[in-house]
Amino acid sequence: MGRDADSAEQRDAAAGPAQRRTKSSEERDAAVDAQAAIVLQKGTLDDVIDGIQIGLLVVTLICLIFVAVFGSSLPDIFPVTRPVYDAVLGVPDLVRGVPAAAERAWAEFPRTADEAAQLWAVWGAWFGEALHGLPYKECVLVFSWAMYLWETKLNIRQRDRLHEVRRPLAISSFISRQVYLEANAYGLDKSSLALVRDAVGQVQTTLIIVYDLIPMLWYAVGDLAEAHLGLGAEYEITHSVLFFVAATAVSTVLSLPFDVYSTFVVERKHGFNKQTWGLFVSDAVKSFLLVVIFGGPLVAVFLWVIGVAGPRFYLYTWALLAVVQLLAIVIYPTVIQPLFNKFEPLPAGELREAIEALASRLHFPLKKLYVVDGSKRSSHSNAYVFGFFKSKRIVIYDTLIGQCTTEEIVAIVGHELGHWKMNHVPRMLAMAQIQTFLVFFAFGCFVGEEAMYASFGARTAPVMLGFVFFQYLYEPLGSVLQFCSNVVSRINEFQADAFSKKLGYGKQLAAGLIKLQIENKSTMNPDPLYSAYHYSHPPLVERLNALDNPHVARKTE
Known part of the structure; x- marks a missing residue:
């Protein structure tokens, strides 16, 4: 031997x-x-997806056959199809009536301020009457399932892309087949978890709505508060804060299994997770306590403002939340994040000198330059800028320093400084304020609607419950506004890339983006519709194409 x-x-x-x-x-x-x-x-989940899609196709074909065979007799044989049948037959009349409707609308269009006020009053009265008879619970279920089916369809399209093993020509010159496949394998595992999480979450949401579990929790908290603390119905704000804490605890427990699986199975399998069980539990406890400590008083102030402000409370709650958001921008990186990560000054050396030279060149008011121990939890990397006015800070993850060269890191910092130079953060904050105002203005239309509370099984009409119910109604509009925000964010990313290129770091930024894509195992070839709907950053190929364009962002001194 x-x-x-x-x-x-x-x-x-x-x-x-x-x-x-x-x-x-x-x-x-x-x-x-x-x-x-x-x-x-393709595993069991893919087989289930294929089975559902085939089943839907078969059902569609059967419906078409029934329509072809029975024709106009279909509503008499199957009365349940009558609304759909009438709606389809009404489409031609609806289309033919568009010109006349447009002509009437133009004739009635207000020409003076008084006419506009009268029209607003008429619409307001009509809207108020419509709210009284609205089937709120049914609407929420329809909205919720429609959003779930739409997003699930996008997830399936993305999953089909992740099953591809051939690299697109656009990335074959700088992404090896091994790297491409590893990224797709990571994406598939995340996709599987997301599909299961979304399905379970949708079932949970449906059960919560159908069985009136939100009011049930509200009244259970109230009974306990009265029995053990002597707090009656007159302590609505205290009741609301306790309800908020209970609801947060329930939400945390329901999401915990998926967080554990994501961290200790998916992330560990692909070499990203560095957390121990002790650190994971510590982070979970800290996160819950922070939500309670900061969220509880905010709920109390929010409800107090609504109580004293009257019908136009939305102006005051909007202003309150705007102040809270600005404070959060200051408090989070300086107070909250240090509870989870260790921030230390970037050591003296080539990298520090290069970043400070860039900041001086751009007249960036750099006060502190930190390195954060992101590697304690994950191998993912990042860099960001925060601070107000003349007190700015740059934070670089230690993982980024280990993955990129000095010039590449400076190029990435140049991208972040591009966001500062072009005022992207204030613009995104302004968009967030518009969205917040729309939320509270719309809530003002529903907060006193007793039909909404009754529809969800509530015996009383506390403001806190109304806001929870309203969030379900608001979900479709919120998704549309989030999509718009993502569109603006992608535009900002292209502009920040161009800014870094103008500084002379085009090639270095491209190399750094490629390295980050490889190290983070980000999806190399996302589905266009999925990325357009979900991504706040453009896909890598689009960013590289923009950087390679010789007519965009020529270098300046």
């Missing part, structure tokens, strides 16, 4: 460099093929 081992070692030593390179190449090819098999493999 010893002689056989010795002879094998001697043969390996005698093998020429070409033979060793061939053996190494074969091993790499085998590893790539094994990774491709993982990406191509």
